[in-house]
Amino acid sequence: MKIIVLPKILSRNGLILRPLRITDAETITKCLQDGRIKHWTMRIPHPYHLKHAEGFIRNVQKGRRRKTNFTFGIVPDGEKQVVGAVSLMNVNAEHACAELGYWMSLPWQGCGLATEAVRLMLHFGFRRLKLFRIYASAFGPNLPSQRVLEKNGFTHEGTMRKAMIRGGKRCDLLNYGLLMGEYRKRI
Numbered sequence: 001m002k003i004i005v006l007p008k009i010l011s012r013n014g015l016i017l018r019p020l021r022i023t024d025a026e027t028i029t030k031c032l033q034d035g036r037i038k039h040w041t042m043r044i045p046h047p048y049h050l051k052h053a054e055g056f057i058r059n060v061q062k063g064r065r066r067k068t069n070f071t072f073g074i075v076p077d078g079e080k081q082v083v084g085a086v087s088l089m090n091v092n093a094e095h096a097c098a099e100l101g102y103w104m105s106l107p108w109q110g111c112g113l114a115t116e117a118v119r120l121m122l123h124f125g126f127r128r129l130k131l132f133r134i135y136a137s138a139f140g141p142n143l144p145s146q147r148v149l150e151k152n153g154f155t156h157e158g159t160m161r162k163a164m165i166r167g168g169k170r171c172d173l174l175n176y177g178l179l180m181g182e183y184r185k186r187i
């Protein structure tokens, strides 16, 4: 896989996805104070401090230079600050695959923004990066995340039963995938 074009900003219907800057660290720290976001993700620490956000931003900047991680801050129409993030991580050039991840700050959940941000990322991943497959996973009880994937055409490929522990309880991990051909048929 050859990655050629790396646009700085993706936008659609007023929604903007832009690379994270170190100056976003404070906003991200505020967004991630609520443990309910960490609860359904695998990589977000809790409690969350400024140093976590700074480390996260430096990591994704390094990943971008290496072309292994493309993380964008989600900025809604008319806003200046990021209110969430969406990533293509673990970009594997040999197999043309990448893992999708996302989160939205609580006040911005439920307005369709995550679905729209994922839609933009799929365009970026399949059209610009020329990926063949994008995959994601969601915890069994995380219905909003599963909905975001289903609304974007992902197929539930399988369930790792009782694979993870959340809130002291074992829960399933659902694996989803979308192939370039399936994406092309939808648009």
Ligand SMILES: CC(C)(COP(=O)(O)OP(=O)(O)OC[C@H]1O[C@@H](n2cnc3c(N)ncnc32)[C@H](O)[C@@H]1OP(=O)(O)O)[C@@H](O)C(=O)NCCC(=O)NCCS
Binding pocket: 036, 037, 038, 040, 041, 101, 102, 103, 104, 105, 108, 109, 110, 111, 112, 113, 114, 115, 116, 137, 138, 139, 142, 143, 144, 145, 147, 148
């Ligand atoms: C997953 C997440 C990004 C979704 O954000 P969002 O802004 O609510 O997403 P959207 O508004 O685009 O879509 C959410 C969908 O879930 C649905 N939904 C919300 N709560 C639900 C519930 N309890 N049961 C079923 N569906 C639910 C909404 O109705 C909507 O679907 P619809 O458009 O068909 O009505 C957000 O919940 C989040 O950040 N969660 C914590 C982090 C996380 O889970 N990240 C993903 C890890 S895999």
